[in-house]
Amino acid sequence: MSAYTSPWMNDDLAIFRKSVRQFLRAEFLPHEDRWRAQHHIDREAWLKAGQAGFLLADVPEEYGGGGGTFAYTAVVLEELGYAPVTSFGCSVQEIVAHYVLAYGSETQRRAWLPRMAAGEMVGAIGMTEPGAGSDLQGIKTTARREGDHYVIDGSKTFITNGWHADLICLAVKTDPAQRGARAISLIMVETKDLAGYRVGRTLEKIGQHGQDTCELFFDGVRVPAANLLGSIEGQGFAQMMEQLPYERLLIAVSAVATMELAVDITTQYAKDRKLFGGTLMNLQHTRFALAECKTEAHIGRVFLDSCIERLMAGTLDTATASMAKWWLTDKQCAIADACLQLHGGYGYMVEYPIARIWADSRVQRIYAGANEIMKELVARSL
Numbered sequence: 533m534s535a536y537t538s539p540w541m542n543d544d545l546a547i548f549r550k551s552v553r554q555f556l557r558a559e560f561l562p563h564e565d566r567w568r569a570q571h572h573i574d575r576e577a578w579l580k581a582g583q584a585g586f587l588l589a590d591v592p593e594e595y596g597g598g599g600g601t602f603a604y605t606a607v608v609l610e611e612l613g614y615a616p617v618t619s620f621g622c623s624v625q626e627i628v629a630h631y632v633l634a635y636g637s638e639t640q641r642r643a644w645l646p647r648m649a650a651g652e653m654v655g656a657i658g659m660t661e662p663g664a665g666s667d668l669q670g671i672k673t674t675a676r677r678e679g680d681h682y683v684i685d686g687s688k689t690f691i692t693n694g695w696h697a698d699l700i701c702l703a704v705k706t707d708p709a710q711r712g713a714r715a716i717s718l719i720m721v722e723t724k725d726l727a728g729y730r731v732g733r734t735l736e737k738i739g740q741h742g743q744d745t746c747e748l749f750f751d752g753v754r755v756p757a758a759n760l761l762g763s764i765e766g767q768g769f770a771q772m773m774e775q776l777p778y779e780r781l782l783i784a785v786s787a788v789a790t791m792e793l794a795v796d797i798t799t800q801y802a803k804d805r806k807l808f809g810g811t812l813m814n815l816q817h818t819r820f821a822l823a824e825c826k827t828e829a830h831i832g833r834v835f836l837d838s839c840i841e842r843l844m845a846g847t848l849d850t851a852t853a854s855m856a857k858w859w860l861t862d863k864q865c866a867i868a869d870a871c872l873q874l875h876g877g878y879g880y881m882v883e884y885p886i887a888r889i890w891a892d893s894r895v896q897r898i899y900a901g902a903n904e905i906m907k908e909l910v911a912r913s914l
């Protein structure tokens with residue numbers, strides 16, 4: 533996409549990138565319009581991604597993953613961004629896998645990770661509820677211990693991969709009497725033939741139409757007590773906080789890839805579009821607008837690369853990951869908007885990629901912790 537090469541790239545990653553790109557062009561891009569229309573990808577797309585070896589790219593091989601570093605996952609997300617394919621909830625699959633990897637017992641890891649890597653099991657994260665998003669301590673879904681089971685009651689909303697989900701990393705209150713973070717635990721819920729579990733509506737969104745974002749309902753759902761994540765109850769909130777830098781960096785990776793794509797396609801469009809006896813690109817306003825977008829995308833790339841290197845070195849702190857999430861997604865939206873404007877009326881037409889980029893980008897500032905919450909986390913570190 534530009535003369536600059538990320539310092540974490542190497543020859544192996546370049547080969548991996550090429551194979552991901554070829555795979556997406558052959559197997560995903562031709563279906564993207566249909567997936568957007570039906571509001572979910574085909575089930576077999578998960579299996580194909582698993583067979584191609586780009587699910588759980590940074591999970592150890594002994595659990596069925598690719599055995600690579602975070603850079604491999606970054607390459608997958610970048611290529612999805614460049615394609616662009618936004619229907620595939622790959623980030624959530626990675627996030628769920630990392631919860632299992634970090635807090636799961638050996639039995640849990642072996643039960644779920646190989647199947648997730650193969651695309652046989654689709655993961656979802658169930659945190660948000662109608663009454664609790666940013667304020668996660670306010671969740672109302674409960675898990676009551678009954679013998680060697682938990683009985684779960686409650687509901688979740690806005691759940692990515694909700695329609696396909698086979699394995700949900702579910703935030704619940706195991707001790708509702710307890711106030712604050714210690715009331716919350718994470719329980720892994722396998723949905724197959726699960727009595728009392730129901731997938732509600734696939735929600736109509738303003739973008740990312742191909743993703744199955746759903747409501748989920750739990751009515752006396754019985755889950756083995758052995759599905760608790762971690763050895764004791766009450767660790768869920770701390771586990772979520774600990775995993776957030778990883779999750780936020782995934783969002784940041786796709787933000788930068790999308791900015792780079794937006795600048796590239798708009799530059800080409802401006803060079804092709806004829807007006808006033810020349811091209812759109814001849815106008816100084818266009819040149820300056822694109823120069824600004826290109827500069828900001830490059831600054832974003834360099835900052836992101838520093839975060840990726842720090843994550844791989846185990847030194848990425850919450851505040852810096854939060855900076856990356858808010859700043860890069862804000863810039864993503866600003867650049868998408870500026871680029872759409874340069875397309876004129878065509879920018880408002882869904883058949884033009886910039887229109888989709890603009891609509892698909894907007895939610896990046898909201899999910900995985902709204903950007904205002906990110907600023908709060910940065911401020912706390914001051």
Ligand SMILES: Cc1cc2nc3c(=O)[nH]c(=O)nc-3n(C[C@H](O)[C@H](O)[C@H](O)COP(=O)(O)OP(=O)(O)OC[C@H]3O[C@@H](n4cnc5c(N)ncnc54)[C@H](O)[C@@H]3O)c2cc1C
Nearest residue numbers: 657658659660664665666690691692898899900901902904
């Ligand atoms: C497409 C999509 C996919 C999603 N996928 C998932 C998923 O897979 N799993 C999941 O669990 N959730 C998911 N979410 C939910 C998402 O994480 C929440 O929407 C988000 O955390 C915000 O919560 P909320 O919507 O309840 O907004 P609220 O928490 O009600 O916030 C409303 C506004 O108030 C601001 N605000 C809140 N608290 C503060 C504060 N302390 N200081 C300053 N401002 C504040 C927010 O930034 C926001 O602007 C998804 C959401 C969308 C739209």
